[in-house]
Amino acid sequence: MTVPATHMAWPFFNDPHRDLATSAAAWVCTQTVETASVDETCREWVRRIGTAGFLRYCVPEKWGGALPELDSRSLCVLRETFAAHDGLADFAFAMQGLGSGAVTLGGSDALRDEWLPRVSRGEAIAAFALSEPEAGSDAVALQTRAERVAGGWRLNGAKTWISNGGIADFYCVFARTAPGESGSRGISGFFVRADSPGLTIGERIEVMSPHPLATISFTDCIVPEGALLGAESDGFALAMRTLDIFRVSVAAAATGFARRALDETLRQARSRKMFGSTLGEQPLAQAILGDMATDLDAAALLTYRAAWQRDTQPGRTTSVAAMAKMGATELAQKVIDRAVQLHGGRGVRVGEVVERLYRDIRALRIYEGATEVQRLLVGRETLKAHHLA
Numbered sequence: 001m002t003v004p005a006t007h008m009a010w011p012f013f014n015d016p017h018r019d020l021a022t023s024a025a026a027w028v029c030t031q032t033v034e035t036a037s038v039d040e041t042c043r044e045w046v047r048r049i050g051t052a053g054f055l056r057y058c059v060p061e062k063w064g065g066a067l068p069e070l071d072s073r074s075l076c077v078l079r080e081t082f083a084a085h086d087g088l089a090d091f092a093f094a095m096q097g098l099g100s101g102a103v104t105l106g107g108s109d110a111l112r113d114e115w116l117p118r119v120s121r122g123e124a125i126a127a128f129a130l131s132e133p134e135a136g137s138d139a140v141a142l143q144t145r146a147e148r149v150a151g152g153w154r155l156n157g158a159k160t161w162i163s164n165g166g167i168a169d170f171y172c173v174f175a176r177t178a179p180g181e182s183g184s185r186g187i188s189g190f191f192v193r194a195d196s197p198g199l200t201i202g203e204r205i206e207v208m209s210p211h212p213l214a215t216i217s218f219t220d221c222i223v224p225e226g227a228l229l230g231a232e233s234d235g236f237a238l239a240m241r242t243l244d245i246f247r248v249s250v251a252a253a254a255t256g257f258a259r260r261a262l263d264e265t266l267r268q269a270r271s272r273k274m275f276g277s278t279l280g281e282q283p284l285a286q287a288i289l290g291d292m293a294t295d296l297d298a299a300a301l302l303t304y305r306a307a308w309q310r311d312t313q314p315g316r317t318t319s320v321a322a323m324a325k326m327g328a329t330e331l332a333q334k335v336i337d338r339a340v341q342l343h344g345g346r347g348v349r350v351g352e353v354v355e356r357l358y359r360d361i362r363a364l365r366i367y368e369g370a371t372e373v374q375r376l377l378v379g380r381e382t383l384k385a386h387h388l389a
């Protein structure tokens with residue numbers, strides 16, 4: 001599989017980004033991971049992507065990373081490339097960044113020195129634990145509590161929908177430390193080793209696009225003083241800063257899925273014989289392919305505009321990141337749906353690439369802020385910008 005990457009000529013990128021796209025595509029297309037379980041497949045992807053050096057883009061240079069700071073365009077280029085090849089390759093890569101992001105941004109030097117180099121080599125698996133059974137889109141409603149005890153903190157509560165739940169070596173957990181406070185105030189972040197007494201993996205959650213996902217419980221789970229991430233009570237802001245970095249990369253993954261769908265459909269259009277010619281000769285199919293190509297470019301433009309702005313322009317990127325997240329995931333869903341349609345019966349056959357993409361894309365419109373949440377954000381930011389103008 002080679003997906004054309006002509007968009008890498010766009011002015012959002014510099015030569016190192018172009019070289020990265022070329023080397024990642026050349027490497028990943030030689031990789032196939034098939035094991036008996038999704039957990040093992042994921043572990044293997046983390047190990048291989050780490051050994052190949054690409055996980056170094058998930059942490060800063062000081063702790064074994066590739067660049068002085070996390071670079072949105074590099075993260076996006078890698079996610080798009082891996083997603084076009086294999087959804088679990090993308091997942092394994094993305095979770096190392098999202099799962100360790102709060103350590104990078106708020107961990108003590110001791111924590112960063114011990115764990116980030118291992119994350120970048122694929123030797124430790126990371127997870128980000130914010131969502132709870134009664135706190136998803138409304139994340140500030142979280143109820144997990146952390147109270148001070150001699151020498152550390154005691155955690156009680158439950159997190160759910162946690163990617164890498166069950167295979168992670170550590171979890172960045174967000175818990176309420178000031179029970180009197182409501183909303184985003186009084187929440188703190190904690191680094192919790194998977195082998196901490198009191199941490200148990202509850203229900204494993206199966207989803208339409210399989211990957212490791214679980215509910216995690218904390219019952220009098222004690223973590224040391226140094227496990228605090230960032231300042232006490234500053235945890236919600238830390239969680240949002242982490243998501244801010246990685247939200248645009250969700251758009252990039254969606255773009256990768258859509259690019260692969262178009263590529264597969266072009267192949268189908270050229271080879272499928274009908275009405276004395278090919279599918280691709282049918283004017284209506286050409287129009288649909290035109291729509292797909294346009295939506296794909298729109299998704300990619302929103303994605304890389306946001307990543308470029310984050311990397312190069314000082315100031316807030318909330319609005320462009322939210323536009324990219326909702327725009328690219330929604331457009332990619334449409335592209336992939338049309339791809340399934342143009343594949344006919346083959347499109348819904350289990351094992352076909354477009355059938356897998358149809359399942360892979362769906363959750364991206366929900367996690368890290370559902371489309372509706374992004375719409376509200378963009379609306380509010382647009383009103384604010386109009387007021388300031």
Ligand SMILES: Cc1cc2nc3c(=O)[nH]c(=O)nc-3n(C[C@H](O)[C@H](O)[C@H](O)COP(=O)(O)OP(=O)(O)OC[C@H]3O[C@@H](n4cnc5c(N)ncnc54)[C@H](O)[C@@H]3O)c2cc1C
Nearest residue numbers: 128129130131136137138161162163363366367368370372
């Ligand atoms: C595959 C997958 C992986 C995940 N991985 C992680 C992870 O690693 N760590 C983690 O902490 N969480 C994770 N999540 C959780 C994810 O972030 C939540 O599912 C998401 O925030 C939505 O929360 P919810 O599922 O409780 O849905 P709800 O909050 O119940 O929302 C349901 C729907 O309501 C709509 N909605 C939301 N807000 C509004 C509004 N203001 N107005 C109108 N409609 C609205 C949206 O369509 C939304 O999808 C993951 C979820 C999935 C599906």
